[in-house]
C-alpha cells in the first residue's frame with residue numbers, strides 16, 4: 001500500500017498538496033458539527049487525503065483486523081465490502097490480513113476518491129486489482145448479505161447523527177459474518193462506536209473485539225475506549241508536516257461484531273503498559289469490568305509475557321477474586 005501510494009504521488013507530482021493537507025488537517029481539528037459536508041473538492045484534495053491520512057487510517061484498520069484474527073482465527077472471510085472506501089484503505093488492510101479473500105467490493109460516493117483508489121489498487125494483489133467499485137452512498141445500497149466481511153472505516157462519524165441508526169441497520173444486513181467499524185480514537189469517535197455497539201448488540205450481534213464481553217462499556221461516561229498504533233511517516237508526509245517526527249501515533253476506536261459470540265477468556269489492555277524495574281502495570285478491560293494488574297518479576301512467566309504486550313493486546317483472564325500477584 002505504501003509503495004502504491006509513493007508511486008502515485010511520484011507520478012502525479014501534485015502541486016498544492018501542502019495547502020490541501022492544511023485544509024484537511026483543519027477539518028480534522030474542527031468539531032464534528034462545524035465540518036464541511038465534503039472536503040474533497042479537487043484531485044489534490046483526494047491525494048492530500050491519501051498522503052496525509054491513508055497510512056494512518058490503514059494502520060488503525062489493520063490493527064483492528066489483527067485483533068479480530070487473534071480472537072477468531074477460524075473466521076476466514078472470502079469476500080469483503082469496504083463501505084465509504086475513500087482510496088480503498090480498509091480493503092487493502094483486509095486483503096493483507098486475510099490472504100484467503102477472493103472478492104473485494106468497494107462503495108465510495110466521491111468520484112475523485114474512487115478514481116484514486118482504483119489507481120492504487122492496480123499495485124495490489126489480484127483481488128484488489130479485480131475489485132468491483134460502486135459509486136454510491138450506503139443508503140442507496142440494497143439490503144441483504146453481500147460479503148462475509150463488511151468494514152466501514154472512518155465513515156460513520158461523517159454521517160449525520162440522525163441517519164446513523166438507519167445506516168447501521170443497513171451495514172448489519174450487508175455483513176454475512178463480520179462487521180467492523182473503525183473511527184478516530186477521540187471522545188467523539190468513541191461515542192459513535194459506543195452507540196453503534198449498543199445498536200449492534202440489540203440486533204443480536206456479539207462483540208468479537210475489542211471488548212471481552214457483551215455487557216455495557218465500563219468506560220462510558222468517564223473515559224473513552226481507544227487504541228494507538230505507531231507508524232513511520234513517509235518522506236512526503238514529513239514534508240507536509242514540516243520538520244516534525246519520523247513517526248506518528250494513530251489513535252482509533254473500533255468494534256467488530258459477528259452473529260455468534262467468539263471463544264472468550266481474555267482481557268483487553270486499554271492503556272500503554274507502564275514498566276518499572278521489577279513490575280509492569282496493566283490497565284485491563286476484563287470480563288468483569290475495568291481492572292489493574294501489576295505483574296512482578298516474581299511471577300517469571302507472566303512477567304516475560306507482560307514485557308511483550310502492548311496497548312490493544314489481549315491479556316489472559318485472571319481470576320480477580322484470587323489476586324495472582326502481590327500488589328503491595
Ligand SMILES: C[S@@+](CC[C@H](N)C(=O)[O-])C[C@H]1O[C@@H](n2cnc3c(N)ncnc32)[C@H](O)[C@@H]1O
Pocket residue numbers: 053054057058083084085086087088089090107108109110113136137138139152153154155158159
Ligand atoms: C474519512 S473518509 C474514510 C475513507 C477510508 N475508509 C479510510 O479509512 O481511509 C470517509 C469516506 O466516506 C465517504 N462517505 C461519506 N458519506 C458516505 C455515505 N453516506 N455512504 C458511503 N460513503 C460515504 C466519503 O466520501 C469518504 O471517502
